[in-house]
Amino acid sequence: MSDREATPDRGFDPETVLADREARGLRRHRRPAEEVAARTRFAPDPKGDRPRFGRERLVFAANDYLGLADDSRVERAASAAAREVGTGAGASRLVTGDTRLHRALERDIAETKRTERALVFSSGYAANVGTIGALAPDVVFSDELNHASIVDGCRLSGTETVVYDHCDADALATVMAERARETDPTADERWLVVTDSVFSMDGTVAPLGAVCDVAERHGAWVMVDEAHATGLHEDGGGVVQREGLSDRVDVQMGTLSKALAAQGGYVAGDESLVELLVNEARSFVYSTGLAPPAAGAAREALRIAREGDLRESFWSNVEYLREGLESLGFDVLGDSHVLPVLVGDRADAVALADGLRELGVVAPAIRPPTVPDGTSRIRVAPMATHTADDLDACLDAFEAEATRLDLP
Structure with missing residues (x-):
């Protein structure tokens, strides 16, 4: 037997994994878009060839809630940052990648979030992973539907x-009380409660005031992920600001890639928290700084969000679409701007999403394992830039497909 024949196979087999996902209806596929806008043309993955775009469709699937990703003011800000600073930061913020633009964006975020300081990361994912690691809590109390980055x-x-x-402050109180009974009261433990403010697949909003009440009874810190809320409430803030909790939430985290139409993440809090992250958050210390065009775009988008006109249009569109979907007999979950239309059966949800696409509306089917069995849904995300005709076209498509598929 040769040495080659005797060598065991310790390699990887991606094809088998992909085939298994395909068999279970779980394989994901990219759908390239020509542009990021309320209206966009979609094409199959070109796999290296030039994409061939079909007809234009209305997108009700983006997290670009204020429709700023193709706003000319934001585009100009990104372009100006590229010309004046460069297309990339060039190094970690602790080396040579720190610029006045990064500092200005952080000051604007801190002002909006009503904190002493803010720190910008290369992504929201990096912000969550780096912050939890830097705090090094002895125990984290985490909502069962928290984002994967948490x-x-x-x-x-x-x-x-x-x-x-999920979203149950009484349940949080119970598990914290149990932990307290099991813990030596003289032990120097650090406790952290972490929750999203808006849950993007269920449309639910965390009871942040009650969460703070429970955490404070046990001397714990509270960390809130405002990824799907930043920019959408008063003065461009999130749910924390809407509820008047800026001084009770110790760590405010969010993203620049949704309503702020750019890329990156942030953490806002006290001076000492930010200094700790600068020194201990590995995803900050060992990553190249946020690209200047993204920082410039996010800063301009935040300025626009704080003005309020787009926010008013956005919430008007949310209300109109929710009421319209409910009038068609659909069960729309949650109490936020994310509108999950409950279908139930996985196959029905996929068929509905496919039918909507054929009628010119892009709204994805969310199915297990992302959501529990029997709760497949269509996730509808209105934008401030959707017109009345766009909203009516979406509702007409849902009505037509509901009739065709005998739903709901």
Whole structure:
């Protein structure tokens, strides 16, 4: 037997994994878009060839809530940053990648979030993972539907994680009380409660005031992920600002890639928190600084968001679309701007999404394992830039497909 024949196969087999996902209806496929806008043309993945775009469709699937990704003011800000600073930061912020533009964006975020300071990361994912790791809590109390970046932050930090029932402050109180009974009161433990403010697949909003009440009874810190809320409330803030909780939430985290139409993430809080992250958050210390065009775009988008006109249009569109979908007999989950239309059966949800696409409306089917069995849904995300005709076209498509598929 030759040495080659005796060598065991310890390699990887991506094709088998992909085939298994395909068989279970779980394989994901990219759908390239020519542009990021309320209206965009979609094409199959060109796999290296030039894409061939079909007819234009209305997008009700983007997180570009204020429609600023193709706003000329934001585009000009990104272009100006590229000309004046460069297309890339060139190094970690702690080396030579820190610029006046980054500092200005952080000051604007801190002012909006009503904190002493803010720190910008290369992504929201990096912000969550780096912050939880830097805080190094002894235990994290985490909402059961928290974003994957929070889950991974807990895993990578190696901290003990206690999961509590979704948006249930009473359940949080129960698990924290149990932990308190099991813990030596003289032990120097650090406790962290982490929750999204808006949950992007269910449209639910965390009861942040009640969460703060429970955490404060146990001397714990509260960290809130405002990814799907930043820019959408008073003065461009999030749910934390809407509820008047800026002084009770210790760590405010968010993203620049949704309503702020750019890329990157941020953490806002006290001076000492930000200094700790500058020194201990590995995803900040060992990453190239945020690209200047993204920083310039985010800063301009935040300025526009704070003016309020687009926010008013956005919330008007949310209300109109929710009422319209409910009038058609659909069960629209949650109480936020994310409108999950409950279908139930996985196959029905996929058929509905495919039918909507054929009628010119892009709204994805969300199915297991992303959501529990029997709760497949269509996730509808209105934007401030959708016109009345766009909204009516969306509702007409839902009505036509509901009739064709005998839904709901």
